[in-house]
Amino acid sequence: xEQRELLMDVSVIIPMYNAESSIQRCVSSVINQTYKGSxxxxxxxxxxxxxxxxxVDDYIVKNxxxxxxxxxxxxxxxxxxxxxxxxxxxxxFIAFLDSDDEWLPSKLQRQLEILEKxxxxxxxxxxxxxxxxEQSGRLKEIVLKxxxxxxxxxxxxxxxxxxxxxxxxxxxxxxxxxxxxNYFMRIASQFKCALLYEKLIVYGDGxxxxxxxxxxxxxxxxxxxxxxxxxxxxxxxxxxxxxxILAKSYSLLKYLRRILIVxxxxx
Numbered sequence: 001x002e003q004r005e006l007l008m009d010v011s012v013i014i015p016m017y018n019a020e021s022s023i024q025r026c027v028s029s030v031i032n033q034t035y036k037g038s039x040x041x042x043x044x045x046x047x048x049x050x051x052x053x054x055x056v057d058d059y060i061v062k063n064x065x066x067x068x069x070x071x072x073x074x075x076x077x078x079x080x081x082x083x084x085x086x087x088x089x090x091x092x093f094i095a096f097l098d099s100d101d102e103w104l105p106s107k108l109q110r111q112l113e114i115l116e117k118x119x120x121x122x123x124x125x126x127x128x129x130x131x132x133x134e135q136s137g138r139l140k141e142i143v144l145k146x147x148x149x150x151x152x153x154x155x156x157x158x159x160x161x162x163x164x165x166x167x168x169x170x171x172x173x174x175x176x177x178x179x180x181x182n183y184f185m186r187i188a189s190q191f192k193c194a195l196l197y198e199k200l201i202v203y204g205d206g207x208x209x210x211x212x213x214x215x216x217x218x219x220x221x222x223x224x225x226x227x228x229x230x231x232x233x234x235x236x237x238x239x240x241x242x243x244x245i246l247a248k249s250y251s252l253l254k255y256l257r258r259i260l261i262v263x264x265x266x267x
Contacts, residue, residue, distance in 0.1 A: 020048075041067060095159040098155060110198065129203075142194060142195050148247050223255040
């Protein structure tokens with residue numbers, strides 16, 4: 001990267017809850033980035049009851065060269081943890097990373113190169129699986145209407161300008177499932193968002209996108225969260241009545257499909 005790019009300071013927000021089996025690998029994936037500019041790692045311990053905090057304390061001592069901040073708080077959910085991290089962040093950009101995910105080594109460098117080349121992009125995400133050859137490396141603008149029928153953004157792939165947070169504010173802490181969908185719709189209503197068709201992370205140690213572990217394993221609650229997001233979009237004038245009904249129907253069909261897929265996995 002050119003020298004001027006090193007001025008792009010990044011704050012990485014990692015919410016942690018009972019992640020003793022993965023947190024060190026997760027943080028190491030940030031430290032081992034090919035991007036060598038200023039990176040601030042903010043780990044928010046969301047009331048963990050395992051040994052995660054002790055492991056992070058030990059990791060900080062052994063990696064004193066890295067700028068790692070550990071925040072302890074009572075359990076309040078992933079949204080409250082992300083909010084706490086964003087409040088104390090100092091970077092020009094904010095990136096998210098879940099504690100059971102890992103970044104691929106060139107994740108930050110690749111995204112920052114794009115953000116430097118096209119300064120009109122405020123929010124940039126990637127994908128979690130290998131892109132088809134014909135799409136690999138392609139950049140696609142994602143507008144609000146795209147998010148009504150599909151959430152294109154996996155949080156651990158996201159990086160955004162600090163001004164996005166300054167304008168949009170916090171995640172909704174009262175919503176415990178599909179909360180990122182609400183946040184990303186709010187962002188897309190005011191800022192330019194883009195999706196890079198390039199795998200940027202190791203997602204949950206290879207798990208699929210739903211039905212295996214974490215909050216995403218609770219399919220019913222996830223569906224309720226998605227329906228809440230659609231209701232939010234309708235009441236805030238993002239979509240009209242007919243689109244709202246169509247989107248709700250499509251969401252329910254996806255939910256039934258997911259249930260079927262999970263059942264088939266168990267056979």
